Amino acid sequence: MTRIAVFDLDGTLVDSAADIHAALDRLMVSRGLPGFARPEVVGMIGDGVRMLVTRALAARELPFDERALASFMADYEAEAAVLTRPFAGIPAVLDSLAADGWRMAVCTNKPEAAARRLLDALGLSPRFAALGGGDSFPVRKPDPGHLRATLAAAGAAPEQAVMIGDHHNDVRAAAGCGVPCIFAGWGYGPVHMAEGAPVAAAPCDLPALMAALAR
Numbered sequence: 317m318t319r320i321a322v323f324d325l326d327g328t329l330v331d332s333a334a335d336i337h338a339a340l341d342r343l344m345v346s347r348g349l350p351g352f353a354r355p356e357v358v359g360m361i362g363d364g365v366r367m368l369v370t371r372a373l374a375a376r377e378l379p380f381d382e383r384a385l386a387s388f389m390a391d392y393e394a395e396a397a398v399l400t401r402p403f404a405g406i407p408a409v410l411d412s413l414a415a416d417g418w419r420m421a422v423c424t425n426k427p428e429a430a431a432r433r434l435l436d437a438l439g440l441s442p443r444f445a446a447l448g449g450g451d452s453f454p455v456r457k458p459d460p461g462h463l464r465a466t467l468a469a470a471g472a473a474p475e476q477a478v479m480i481g482d483h484h485n486d487v488r489a490a491a492g493c494g495v496p497c498i499f500a501g502w503g504y505g506p507v508h509m510a511e512g513a514p515v516a517a518a519p520c521d522l523p524a525l526m527a528a529l530a531r
């Protein structure tokens with residue numbers, strides 16, 4: 317059976333916090349508000365762009381505002397790959413998984429256009445059979461339908477899959493599909509978000525953990 321590795325994007329494949337942080341700070345500056353410290357921004361990532369902007373505005377005691385969301389999205393999408401790079405060891409792991417016959421896909425809560433642009437800019441797009449963004453389907457992680465639809469877009473079934481992610485949204489989406497999950501210990505989510513999933517300390521730990529989990 318062909319196996320498929322479904323990767324989360326922010327905090328798993330790529331260290332994107334610096335560009336998200338810069339775009340959030342530009343949004344704040346445009347409103348005459350102070351910016352954030354990196355740990356604050358890291359704690360806001362994981363539930364998609366609407367929640368990210370909601371949390372950033374709430375941190376400044378402002379209500380959610382569609383115009384702020386639209387201007388953040390346009391700005392971030394254009395500048396998503398300025399500072400963002402794959403985590404150390406990720407390109408080598410993708411090479412080694414491909415050599416072992418794994419197919420690969422991305423299931424991210426980041427809007428699809430920004431995710432696609434980022435993967436294109438980093439030269440990673442050709443590696444993935446499908447990209448399921450936070451707005452690609454009617455549901456997103458932790459809803460298991462997001463993972464299921466991403467797998468379907470890749471022409472794969474949950475029985476073939478292993479998910480790798482850094483947030484409880486990834487762990488829960490996988491659990492809802494009956495897909496084993498590995499928690500990316502190098503990412504943005506605190507380790508309690510693994511909720512019992514095996515934790516990979518570094519990308520180079522993935523191939524062995526994945527081989528053990530794949531059915």
Ligand SMILES: O=C(O)COP(=O)(O)O
Nearest residue numbers: 325326362363364424425
């Ligand atoms: O956009 C987010 O909030 C998180 O994106 P991710 O699902 O790739 O971690």
Ligand SMILES: [Mg+2]
Nearest residue numbers: 324326327482
């Ligand atoms: Mg993530």
